[in-house]
Amino acid sequence: MKKQIKYGLKSSITILIVIAFLICLNLFVNKFDLKYDLTKEKLYTVSEQTKKIIDNVNQKINIYVLASKENTNLITTKLIEQYKTKNINVEYKDTEKYPDFVKKFETTDQISPNSIIVSGENKYKVIDFNDLVSYDYDYSTFQTKVKSIDVEPELTNAIRYVTSNQTPVIYKLIGHGEQNLNEDYKKQIELANYEIKDLDLIGQTKIPDDCKIIFITTPQRDWTQEEMQAIDKFLQDGSAIFCIDYVKDEFINMTSLMKKYNFEFGKSIIIENNSSNFTGNNNLYLIPNYTENEISHEFEEKHYKLLVPFCQNIFINDDENIKALLESSDNSYGKTNLESQSITKEANDIDGPLNIAVLAEKENSKIIAIGSTSILDSNINSYVGGTNCDFIISSINYLNGQSDNLYIPPKTHETNHINFTQKQIILISTASTLLFPCIIFIIGIVIIRKRRQK
Numbered sequence: 001m002k003k004q005i006k007y008g009l010k011s012s013i014t015i016l017i018v019i020a021f022l023i024c025l026n027l028f029v030n031k032f033d034l035k036y037d038l039t040k041e042k043l044y045t046v047s048e049q050t051k052k053i054i055d056n057v058n059q060k061i062n063i064y065v066l067a068s069k070e071n072t073n074l075i076t077t078k079l080i081e082q083y084k085t086k087n088i089n090v091e092y093k094d095t096e097k098y099p100d101f102v103k104k105f106e107t108t109d110q111i112s113p114n115s116i117i118v119s120g121e122n123k124y125k126v127i128d129f130n131d132l133v134s135y136d137y138d139y140s141t142f143q144t145k146v147k148s149i150d151v152e153p154e155l156t157n158a159i160r161y162v163t164s165n166q167t168p169v170i171y172k173l174i175g176h177g178e179q180n181l182n183e184d185y186k187k188q189i190e191l192a193n194y195e196i197k198d199l200d201l202i203g204q205t206k207i208p209d210d211c212k213i214i215f216i217t218t219p220q221r222d223w224t225q226e227e228m229q230a231i232d233k234f235l236q237d238g239s240a241i242f243c244i245d246y247v248k249d250e251f252i253n254m255t256s257l258m259k260k261y262n263f264e265f266g267k268s269i270i271i272e273n274n275s276s277n278f279t280g281n282n283n284l285y286l287i288p289n290y291t292e293n294e295i296s297h298e299f300e301e302k303h304y305k306l307l308v309p310f311c312q313n314i315f316i317n318d319d320e321n322i323k324a325l326l327e328s329s330d331n332s333y334g335k336t337n338l339e340s341q342s343i344t345k346e347a348n349d350i351d352g353p354l355n356i357a358v359l360a361e362k363e364n365s366k367i368i369a370i371g372s373t374s375i376l377d378s379n380i381n382s383y384v385g386g387t388n389c390d391f392i393i394s395s396i397n398y399l400n401g402q403s404d405n406l407y408i409p410p411k412t413h414e415t416n417h418i419n420f421t422q423k424q425i426i427l428i429s430t431a432s433t434l435l436f437p438c439i440i441f442i443i444g445i446v447i448i449r450k451r452r453q454k
Contacts, residue, residue, distance in 0.1 A: 120162030177220030268334035
């Protein structure tokens with residue numbers, strides 16, 4: 001009886017000590033406002049890139065939230081509060097209490113409630129409430145779902161806008177049947193603090209003075225001699241991105257310009273035989289290898305994968321001013337005869353590794369060439385969690401002279417697809433159909449034998 005009382009007393013004391021410890025820990029956490037974001041996408045935490053940007057702000061900025069703090073979304077509130085510094089002030093201005101406040105910021109369009117205004121010393125930017133969250137329509141359930149939380153990229157971009165003297169302009173070449181940039185890519189590039197304009201060179205002999213980068217996607221017809229000369233003149237001190245699909249037609253003027261910068265798109269499609277470098281059962285859906293370069297080193301460190309389907313190889317001359325950014329494996333090859341009925345390697349096919357993306361730098365000019373416009377497909381991009389778009393923006397930042405990537409990606413709410421290479425699929429299939437059943441069978445035999453021995 002005494003042992004039971006003694007044991008019960010010890011248990012009670014232990015429970016009281018644990019409760020007292022938890023109470024003290026809770027008071028300590030509340031006192032110093034200690035929190036840790038356990039969400040996978042860090043929904044309540046701004047990124048390190050944003051922290052660097054707001055720490056370097058050297059002018060007074062006001063962030064006005066046009067709603068009461070109580071009526072503001074929790075994620076939005078948590079993120080906005082992290083922007084407070086000695087130079088950045090955050091205020092909540094409920095439009096019902098302060099109906100005249102927004103008038104000094106309104107021009108032709110009316111500012112809706114729950115929007116955010118970022119005001120600097122010389123200019124301001126209005127972030128519409130509808131731009132803070134991106135939605136997608138699920139055709140399988142016929143419901144609208146949250147695609148991404150855009151509070152951080154919108155706010156950080158607005159701060160960069162009001163503190164910068166100018167916004168770099170990217171001109172997208174049109175007039176030759178080029179593929180358009182989809183709205184998802186456009187939005188993300190604009191969130192990276194760039195402006196996108198169309199450029200039709202028909203009848204023009206000069207690239208606009210505010211052009212920072214020319215974006216060129218697969219044309220359906222060749223440039224004129226005058227267009228080629230205008231682009232060549234721009235590239236002497238400018239930058240460009242080429243995303244070119246395989247085309248049968250010979251584009252003499254465009255090809256001659258590329259050769260001047262020591263690269264050329266090959267007339268072959270890359271077929272990958274290394275199971276770690278393609279996804280599913282499709283040898284044309286390439287998962288490239290990263291080379292050592294400034295543009296993609298963060299992707300390699302974080303083990304992010306790119307997906308580039310239906311890619312042609314890019315020939316480069318032996319020149320120290322041009323290097324590969326993305327490559328196929330040693331086991332890949334370039335299929336030159338696309339009329340062939342066989343996917344196996346033939347006599348005229350090109351041995352791997354083959355160049356998927358290259359960087360050419362010549363004096364003051366920079367060119368990035370990619371062998372497929374599929375990297376610009378938003379559906380393909382979603383399969384790799386947005387890495388394709390991140391790579392494009394990292395490339396743009398490099399061409400713009402930014403040594404570090406200041407792109408702030410949205411906090412996605414999408415269902416991420418798990419992408420397995422062919423090698424991983426074989427391993428998983430073998431384990432699930434053979435290995436695991438064998439292990440369970442052996443464990444069962446061991447248990448039966450032990451029971452019989454008893």
